[in-house]
Amino acid sequence: MRFRLTLPVSIFAALLATAAGADYADRTIFSERFISSAHAQSIDWQKVDDTLGxxxxxxxxxxxxxxPRSDLTVTVDGVTIKPALALGGWIAFKPMHGGAMAMGDLVLLDTEIRPxxxxxxxxxxxxxxxxxxxxxxxxATFYLHVGGQGDPLKIATVLHDALAVSKTPLTASPASQPPAIDLDTAQLDQIIGVKGKDNAGVYAFAVPRRDPVNEGGMELGPAGPMGVAQGINFQPTGGGKAAITGxxxxxGDEVNPVIKALLSNGIEVTAVHSHMLDEQPRLFFLHFWANDDAAKLAKGIRAALDKTASGKS
Incomplete structure (x- = not known):
């Protein structure tokens, strides 16, 4: 994502004093409106929590x-998709000088994208x-990626108001015990090479890249929460089978070797595209889908991971 210049308020005031007319002050850029020295020193996260509900x-x-789009019932090839499998919108905040960096991914219907x-x-x-x-x-569902920098409370307010014009639930569902994962998760851990976790009935892996990813001069870490790890999700579909996506x-040089590894293991490639604007190194995000024996699919995913500079933890 491309972050705009952020200046302390005192410096910005001096610049504004030399500008022609008061109209310039009304058109100050996003990051200046969102920034203050107070926020650089202390962020009231409780207010952010309250705003986002x-x-x-x-x-x-x-x-x-x-x-999560828990309001939607989405099916793919007869499989009803759990929100944690492929319908989990999110926004992440990472504190930085002058406030916070924000980035995220919102799950929307086509009629919700424009508003x-x-x-x-x-x-x-x-x-x-x-x-x-x-x-x-x-x-059909679509994914809108968003970014910004500045006062996290202001960012949260903009995000809340934007989601309010969709049907995304604005109140979090009460916490409940996730359903048991009807898969041999120990076997999946062994094949993938990292420890997965139960995410609301979906067995999820986050495999970080070995080299750091930077955006706007900042390292995007931890990789999983910031959306730059290899994300692999298994949703049980019965009889040892699972629907997988992520x-x-x-x-760039990894894209086609990974495509070949997935296709040769019966895993469909459903999208290849960017998520950000200015990350280093340049990344492409490849999405996939299959519904088959979970261990078989895990071996296919492992073969694809072996074509990448990804670490094991």
Whole structure:
């Protein structure tokens, strides 16, 4: 995502004093409106939580808020998709000098894209991608990637107001015991090479890349919460089978070797595209789909991971 110049308020005031007319002050850029020295020193995260109507998952200094589309019943090839498999919108905040970096991915119906996008851009946030992740989804779902920098409370307010023009649930569902994962998860861990976790009935893996990914001069870490790990999700479909989807974060020279590895193992490639604008190294995100024996699919995923510069943890 492309972040705009952020200046302390005192410096900005001096610049404004030399500008021609008061109209210039009315058109100050997003990051200046969102920034203050107070926020650089102390962020009231409770107000952000209250604005977004939910508590975040915290990893290191990153706070990630989930916006699952639990209101939707989406099917692909006869499989009813759990929100945690492919319908989990999110926004993550990482503190930085002058406030916070924000980036995320919102799950929308086609009729929701324009009104949500208008609210986000009117509020100063940037759109970094709009695309599909799945094929043959009924109803069709799309994924709008968003970024920004500044006061996290202001960013949260813009995000809340944008989601309010969609049917995304704005109140978090009460916490409940996730259903048991009807898969041999120990076997999946062994094949994939990292430990997965139960995410609301979906067995999820986050495999980080070995080299750091930077955006706007900042390292995007931890990789999983910031959306730059290889994300692999298994949803049990009975009899040891699973529907799998997720995304690989790939450099350009990795894209086609991964495609070949997936296809040769019976895993469909459903999308290849960017999620961000200015990341280093340049990444492409490859989405996939299959519904078959879980261990067989895990071996196919492992073969694809072996074509990438991904670490094991």
């Amino acid at each position: 939910r508590k975040p998952a915290v990893a290191g200094d990153v706070r990630r808020y989930g916006f 949500v996008m208008e609210k986000l851009t009117e509020g100063g946030l940037e759109i970094t991608a709009v695309h599909n992740h799945l094929l043959r989804a009924n109803p 995304d690989f974060a790939l450099t």
